[in-house]
Amino acid sequence: MYGFEAMTFNIHGGYLEAIVRGHRAGLLTAADYNNLCQCETLDDMKMHLSATEYGPYLQNEPSPLHTTTIVEKCTLKLVDEYKHMLCQATEPLSTFLEYITYGHMIDNVVLIVTGTLHERDVQELLEKCHPLGMFDSIATLAVAQNMRELYRLVLVDTPLAPYFSECITSEDLDDMNIEIMRNTLYKAYLEDFYKFCQKLGGATAEIMSDLLAFEADRRAVNITINSIGTELTRDDRRKLYSNFGLLYPYGHEELAVCEDIDQVRGAMEKYPPYQSIFSKLSYGESQMLDKAFYEEEVKRLCLAFEQQFHYGVFFAYMRLREQEIRNLMWISECVAQNQKSRVHDSVVFIF
Amino acid sequence: MSRTSMVGDSSSWSTALVKISPYTFSAIGIAIAIGVSVLGAAWGIYITGSSLIGAAIKAPRITSKNLISVIFCEAVAIYGVIVAIILQTKLESVPSSQIYAPESLRAGYAIFASGIIVGFANLVCGLCVGIIGSSCALSDAQNSSLFVKILVIEIFGSALGLFGVIVGIIMSAQATWPAKSV
Numbered sequence: 001m002y003g004f005e006a007m008t009f010n011i012h013g014g015y016l017e018a019i020v021r022g023h024r025a026g027l028l029t030a031a032d033y034n035n036l037c038q039c040e041t042l043d044d045m046k047m048h049l050s051a052t053e054y055g056p057y058l059q060n061e062p063s064p065l066h067t068t069t070i071v072e073k074c075t076l077k078l079v080d081e082y083k084h085m086l087c088q089a090t091e092p093l094s095t096f097l098e099y100i101t102y103g104h105m106i107d108n109v110v111l112i113v114t115g116t117l118h119e120r121d122v123q124e125l126l127e128k129c130h131p132l133g134m135f136d137s138i139a140t141l142a143v144a145q146n147m148r149e150l151y152r153l154v155l156v157d158t159p160l161a162p163y164f165s166e167c168i169t170s171e172d173l174d175d176m177n178i179e180i181m182r183n184t185l186y187k188a189y190l191e192d193f194y195k196f197c198q199k200l201g202g203a204t205a206e207i208m209s210d211l212l213a214f215e216a217d218r219r220a221v222n223i224t225i226n227s228i229g230t231e232l233t234r235d236d237r238r239k240l241y242s243n244f245g246l247l248y249p250y251g252h253e254e255l256a257v258c259e260d261i262d263q264v265r266g267a268m269e270k271y272p273p274y275q276s277i278f279s280k281l282s283y284g285e286s287q288m289l290d291k292a293f294y295e296e297e298v299k300r301l302c303l304a305f306e307q308q309f310h311y312g313v314f315f316a317y318m319r320l321r322e323q324e325i326r327n328l329m330w331i332s333e334c335v336a337q338n339q340k341s342r343v344h345d346s347v348v349f350i351f
Numbered sequence: 352m353s354r355t356s357m358v359g360d361s362s363s364w365s366t367a368l369v370k371i372s373p374y375t376f377s378a379i380g381i382a383i384a385i386g387v388s389v390l391g392a393a394w395g396i397y398i399t400g401s402s403l404i405g406a407a408i409k410a411p412r413i414t415s416k417n418l419i420s421v422i423f424c425e426a427v428a429i430y431g432v433i434v435a436i437i438l439q440t441k442l443e444s445v446p447s448s449q450i451y452a453p454e455s456l457r458a459g460y461a462i463f464a465s466g467i468i469v470g471f472a473n474l475v476c477g478l479c480v481g482i483i484g485s486s487c488a489l490s491d492a493q494n495s496s497l498f499v500k501i502l503v504i505e506i507f508g509s510a511l512g513l514f515g516v517i518v519g520i521i522m523s524a525q526a527t528w529p530a531k532s533v
Binding site: 006007010011014015016017018019021022023025026308 | 394397398401402403404405406408409410478482485486488489492493
């Protein structure tokens with residue numbers, strides 16, 4: 001019953017909610033980002049980061065730092081926090097926390113399959129996988145030749161198995177099919193997650209519906225923009241859009257027939273929340289669209305913390321941390337390549 | 352004066368209710384006073400306590416101040432104990448001819464009502480203070496200037512239990528059993 005979660009939520013979720021709010025207080029602030037943006041070398045960045053919560057993770061690194069090391073250690077911190085929360089959680093919170101990582105699992109699967117297609121070494125690919133999306137038999141993905149084998153050999157034992165029913169074909173895997181596979185899996189995952197949150201009910205359902213709807217809409221726009229000018233037909237494009245969200249179903253009809261960015265803008269401007277995003281871009285410009293979407297996402301994620309006694313705070317925290325790691329990666333790349341003027345192009349402040 | 356002439360002859364429910372001994376009602380009232388109050392206090396304490404423990408991991412300074420929330424919840428249980436003790440001193444034995452006299456019935460009902468008032472007022476008060484205490488702990492961990500402001504809300508919340516206790520005691524003050532007469 002919405003409104004009465006406060007009476008029973010703390011039995012199972014009170015301790016973990018307090019912990020995740022404590023972690024959220026440790027996210028980097030605008031002042032930290034300003035300090036980091038003014039660093040000259042990566043060692044300066046390491047010094048600034050050692051004053052934040054990333055200190056223990058970076059202090060043992062030897063001096064010629066690489067950008068990948070910084071990102072790796074920061075991701076390690078996120079993984080440690082996640083595992084700690086997961087082992088303390090009971091149902092249904094543990095299922096909820098696991099759902100958050102399925103997106104990374106899908107990305108890892110696609111990474112390995114694409115890398116194998118391009119004849120890369122499996123070990124090298126495994127190192128590039130995101131640690132939150134690892135599962136036991138991931139290395140055997142390199143053996144599969146087409147999707148049916150992929151499913152039968154490896155994926156039937158993973159949590160991704162139910163998402164495969166729509167994309168099993170006997171075609172061989174090539175770049176186009178893999179992208180379609182990635183988007184079909186992600187669509188099934190988002191719909192499944194959405195249904196799960198609706199089943200949980202109460203404040204969790206309401207807050208997660210809003211966050212997942214924004215995710216679905218953002219992916220629809222990205223799919224549309226990325227498939228302009230490719231050989232993806234309109235029907236195929238329409239099949240990749242999710243069945244919920246603000247754009248469902250009329251916005252999807254309009255997006256499916258778009259052939260360039262201005263038509264996309266015209267379709268999106270009918271929806272007030274997205275109109276404010278698109279109004280920040282001038283005509284014909286799409287580079288800033290990613291950053292605009294990230295900013296909107298961060299705003300909504302921060303709003304999830306306004307209410308107590310729901311699971312949305314866990315999802316919001318994981319996403320905010322990932323955004324922070326993206327910020328750190330961009331800043332460290334700019335510093336390493338001496339392009340400090342471009343630093344503010346892609347950093348999204350959280351606080 | 353026999354009781355059947357006072358009560359309406361037709362309804363069997365009212366006859367049945369009136370035939371329940373006033374001591375039953377009194378005993379149930381006393382049980383509810385202490386039992387439900389303690390339920391409210393316990394509920395409030397676990398709601399506050401679980402948030403407090405988790406928040407104190409990142410911000411250990413909040414532990415000592417936020418124990419006030421737990422103390423407010425505990426006060427609710429103490430109110431229940433006090434009222435239960437007062438109520439049980441109001442119980443007197445009357446000769447068996449007087450058990451169903453109107454004054455006995457009134458005394459029994461007064462003790463019952465007093466017990467319900469105190470029990471349920473303390474239940475919701477304990478819940479209220481517990482939920483606010485949980486939010487107070489989490490807010491204090493983020494920003495320590497918020498603690499005193501949220502404490503004011505908690506104080507208003509704990510006044511609810513006091514209202515219940517006051518009305519309950521007034522109610523039980525008129526629980527006078529008939530004097531022993533021949």
